[in-house]
Amino acid sequence: MAAAAKTTGKQMKLYKKCFAMLDTSEDGFISPAELGPALAALSIDPTPGLIKDTIRVFDVDENGKLDFDEFVTFMTHMKEVMSPEPRFLMEAFKSFDKS
Numbered sequence: 806m807a808a809a810a811k812t813t814g815k816q817m818k819l820y821k822k823c824f825a826m827l828d829t830s831e832d833g834f835i836s837p838a839e840l841g842p843a844l845a846a847l848s849i850d851p852t853p854g855l856i857k858d859t860i861r862v863f864d865v866d867e868n869g870k871l872d873f874d875e876f877v878t879f880m881t882h883m884k885e886v887m888s889p890e891p892r893f894l895m896e897a898f899k900s901f902d903k904s
């Protein structure tokens with residue numbers, strides 16, 4: 806859990822919340838179908854090819870879906886590539902969380 810170790814408690818709470826929101830089937834995994842809304846929330850066009858690539862890159866244990874650890878790695882990566890404005894991510898997910 807290298808990525809998780811770099812993540813603050815506050816971020817972990819946010820990621821947990823995001824994960825729970827995105828995991829609509831509540832099976833503890835983000836499936837490719839559930840990843841689409843995650844990418845859309847980050848203002849990324851969730852094309853089937855991009856979703857496939859994202860799963861392939863971050864699905865460490867290759868079960869075809871992202872568990873929470875893999876999701877944290879994904880979010881940490883997205884936060885880094887979306888610098889220099891990491892707050893954008895938080896804002897994106899704040900607006901995503903309308904419930």
Ligand SMILES: [Ca+2]
Nearest residue numbers: 868870871872
């Ligand atoms: Ca996996």
